[in-house]
Amino acid sequence: METSAPFEYTGDESLRQPIGAALGRVVDPEVAMSIVDVGLVYRVAVDDATVHVLMTMTSAACPAADAIVEDVEAELTRVLPPRYSVEVELCWEPAWTPERMSERAKRFMRW
Template identity: 40%
Template sequence: MDLEKVREQLLEVYDPELGLNVVELGLIYHMEEVADGQLVIDMTLTTPGCPMHDTMSEAVEWAAGRVDGVEDVRVNVVWNPPWTPARMNDQARAKLGF
């Protein structure tokens, strides 16, 4: 499994409120192939109680599952550490005027 290809696929998953992808926003905290073909992704959202919780995690699961060698994806939505704008990459900060 190529985790870089997974990351590339996640560039297609956008936060609908901010219009930026989950990678640029720094919402993907960790990805690991825990067994052959089994991928675990820890991600967060910009705010607890986000109404897009299920939609965003399902979109990440779907996108990651499109990569060759990925047979099963488990997405854990975590809140620690809390997300802050400091987690965004330079491109995201520029797009949002930070």
């Protein structure tokens, strides 16, 4: 486990670990690694009724974007109490760069 948080998190601390684990199970099929390790998740904000995930793709032309977003929604829905809805927002600024990858991902990609 890395010492720095892979993404910004605000909200109910009791949900931090299950949300992080759920996002860690979502795989970017183009690189066969977790979206957390690839550095696609920028921020998770939890309020009383919503879990908002701000994330990106490695490129705006990513053919797997829809599938990844669906997987994020499905994994989070499995671990969240029923009162929560999930919102996933794709953004392109700041643009994803390889520096966002975890050390494990960099080793895997031989960078």
